[in-house]
Each structure stands twice: as C-alpha cells, then as structure tokens.
Amino acid sequence: MLMVMLQGAQHFVIDGHHFHVNAGDGDSASPQVFMLNVAKTSRLRFFDESEVPLRKVMIAAPLPWLTRLIETRDGMHVPALQEFFSRHLAHFSFEPGENILQLAQKIINPPPMLEGELGSLYLRAQALDIMWQSCLRMVAEKEGRPRAQPLMSLRRYLRLKDFITANLDKELTIDVIAREAGSSVSTVQRHFKEHFGVTISDFIRQQRLDMARAALARDGIPVAHAAHLAGYNNISSFTTAFRKAYGVTPKQVRV
Numbered sequence: 001m002l003m004v005m006l007q008g009a010q011h012f013v014i015d016g017h018h019f020h021v022n023a024g025d026g027d028s029a030s031p032q033v034f035m036l037n038v039a040k041t042s043r044l045r046f047f048d049e050s051e052v053p054l055r056k057v058m059i060a061a062p063l064p065w066l067t068r069l070i071e072t073r074d075g076m077h078v079p080a081l082q083e084f085f086s087r088h089l090a091h092f093s094f095e096p097g098e099n100i101l102q103l104a105q106k107i108i109n110p111p112p113m114l115e116g117e118l119g120s121l122y123l124r125a126q127a128l129d130i131m132w133q134s135c136l137r138m139v140a141e142k143e144g145r146p147r148a149q150p151l152m153s154l155r156r157y158l159r160l161k162d163f164i165t166a167n168l169d170k171e172l173t174i175d176v177i178a179r180e181a182g183s184s185v186s187t188v189q190r191h192f193k194e195h196f197g198v199t200i201s202d203f204i205r206q207q208r209l210d211m212a213r214a215a216l217a218r219d220g221i222p223v224a225h226a227a228h229l230a231g232y233n234n235i236s237s238f239t240t241a242f243r244k245a246y247g248v249t250p251k252q253v254r255v
Contacts, residue, residue: 039088080142097162111217
C-alpha cells in the first residue's frame with residue numbers, strides 16, 4: 001500500500017499497530033508519502049480524528065507482481081526492497097518532490113476525455129510511476145555502503161528532475177540545468193539518461209506537452225495558448241507533436 005497524503009491527517013490501526021500520517025493544511029502543509037507492506041490478511045480500522053478535509057491518493061499492488069517487477073535483469077534482488085517486502089507491516093515515509101506531487105494531481109484530476117479502459121490505463125500509469133519513484137527513494141535511504149555512491153547519484157538526479165518539473169514555465173537550457181546539478185553538461189546528460197532512460201530535452205518536451213494537454217482538457221484554453229505552454233511558437237508544429245504523442249489533435253482534447 002502506498003499513500004500520497006497531500007492535505008490533512010489520518011490515523012489507522014492494522015493488527016494492533018497504530019500508524020499516523022499527517023500532511024498538515026494550508027501554507028504549513030507538508031505532503032507525505034507513506035509506504036506499508038501488508039504481508040498477510042489483516043484487520044484495518046480508520047479513526048476520523050482530523051477536522052481538515054483529506055486530500056490523498058491511495059495505491060495498492062499485489063506483492064508477487066511487485067517483486068517480479070523490481071527484479072534486475074540478472075535475477076538479483078535489491079536487498080533493501082527484499083527486506084522491506086519480507087516483513088509484515090514494514091513501513092517507510094518521506095516528503096515527496098514536485099514530480100510525485102504532480103503525478104498525484106494527475107490521478108486526482110485526470111483528463112475528462114479519458115474514459116473506460118483508456119482512463120484506467122492512464123491512472124495505472126501514473127500510479128506505477130509513483131510506486132517506482134517511491135521504491136527508488138526507499139532504496140536510496142536504506143541501501144548499504146557498497147551501493148552508496150550510485151544511490152547518492154540517483155537521489156541527486158531525482159532532485160534535478162523535480163527542479164525541471166517545477167520550472168517548466170521558465171527557460172530551461174542545458175547550461176542552466178547543468179549549473180543546478182553542479183556538473184558539466186556532458187555528465188548531466190549522460191547520467192540523466194542512465195537513470196531515467198530518456199534525454200533531458202525529451203523529458204522537458206514531454207512534460208510540457210503533458211502540461212498543455214492537462215490545460216486543454218481541464219480549462220479549455222485556446223490551442224494557441226496550449227502551444228505556448230508546450231514551448232512551441234508554431235501551432236502546426238505543436239499539433240503535429242501533440243498528435244504524435246497522444247494520437248489525437250489538441251482540438252479533440254479541448255473541452
């Protein structure tokens with residue numbers, strides 16, 4: 001089970017063990033991600049103690065499916081995850097970065113045009129991304145000294161990913177991103193691709209297209225405005241890129 005608590009607090013008990021997740025409210029809100037391994041049939045009870053309205057995303061996945069998913073190609077398991085999944089009620093929490101928060105918002109406010117199987121696939125894709133990033137964060141916190149350097153690098157690039165996501169409305173040149181990372185342009189480009197399987201420019205392009213698509217579907221903004229959000233000066237070029245990414249035109253998405 002994975003909970004992204006955006007606002008409010010929750011108190012629940014499983015098999016006599018009390019858990020508290022508190023994200024606060026208003027300007028003092030501090031979102032939390034809470035991961036819990038429920039390894040056997042259990043009794044669950046929630047307590048309604050908070051006067052603040054809850055805003056949260058709940059994600060669950062069967063353990064056999066998840067453990068198969070995280071196996072490395074050579075069949076070896078990640079020790080920190082293996083230990084976590086072996087203990088009933090093992091738990092881990094952390095403050096999420098901007099990337100996870102945006103994924104949670106996509107689940108809360110999905111594009112209205114997506115219904116049925118497409119809508120379900122969209123929600124599962126966001127949830128899987130949250131799970132993957134949360135597992136990476138847990139490994140980075142718990143893994144031992146032999147893997148410390150690669151995991152420190154991963155944590156650093158997760159922060160860089162959050163920086164990019166939070167500044168999509170600004171001019172994001174590779175030089176600006178390299179300065180934020182404190183590394184050379186070539187090093188940042190290489191390590192970003194190694195960690196996330198995509199180049200920095202392709203990541204920025206896709207994130208901006210996602211932002212434009214959400215604004216079209218949610219707010220019904222003009223296509224020209226959406227093109228500007230996505231970083232395109234030409235509506236025709238934007239429409240071509242949009243259709244290639246999503247299989248539909250911006251006008252078909254616009255409410």
